[in-house]
Amino acid sequence: MSAEEQKAQQQNVEAEQAAATSEQEVEQPQVEVSDEQMMLDQLAALSSQVETLQQQVSEEKDRALRAVAEQENIRRRAAQDVEKANKFALERFANELLPVIDSLERAIELADKENDELKPMLEGIELTLKSMQGAVGKFGVEVVDPTGQSFDPNRHQAMSMVENADVDPNTVLHVMQKGYELNGRVIRPAMVMVSKAPATDKSES
Structure with a gap:
């Protein structure tokens, strides 16, 4: 190449x-x-x-x-x-005790306090009542005593109405049976006598 x-x-x-x-x-x-x-x-x-x-x-x-x-x-x-x-929980049990408390209070109210022979028994009833009231009170049961207060249909039961010019209408004049509450809830309304305004006499006009 x-x-x-x-x-x-x-x-x-x-x-x-x-x-x-x-x-x-x-x-x-x-x-x-x-x-x-x-x-x-x-x-x-x-x-x-x-x-x-x-x-x-x-x-x-x-x-x-x-x-x-x-x-x-x-x-x-x-x-x-x-x-x-x-x-x-104690509502039902408390309702069973309330009539017993009522009976003790009624016995004290009607007892002859001047009779010396009844005084020991009366003292025993009073002690029993206080004991029961203290026992239920520990569990939130309180008395509803609305004397002098305005009538409250949620807490009171009107048994009668009486004319009375000295107080406002619908004022509780007398408690016929005490009511009770359990922790703020009414378990028995108080039976009360309520005032109403006196009727006006039309004949005077």
Whole structure:
């Protein structure tokens, strides 16, 4: 092979190498663009997953808060029910004792206090009455004695009405039977006599 042919062959090889290098340089940016797009897609996917997880966490938090609130409401209602049950559990028993207290008070009221022979018995009745009143009082039973107060249909039971010009109409003049409350709730209304305005005499006009 002559020197000129070798030189020409060498030039062909160099040209092919240059072309290959040029192709690699052209293809390289495409590879870089493809990797960047892949990273962007991955970031977008991760961002979507994060948003989904955040939404799930928020929903779970709301459910947990609602569950806690509902549990607190149940606890509060149960506590109120227990409180009411404890407060008024003695109502029926107290109602059974009230007639006994009435009888003791009536016996003291009607007893001949001037009779010396009856004094020991009378003292015993009075002590028994005080003991019973103190016992029921410890459990919230209180006497309703509205003498001189305005008539209240929620707490009093009017047995009669009497004309009286000295007090305002609907004033309790006399308590015929004491009423009782249990922790603020009426378990027996007081039986009372109530005033009313005197009737005007039309003949005077």
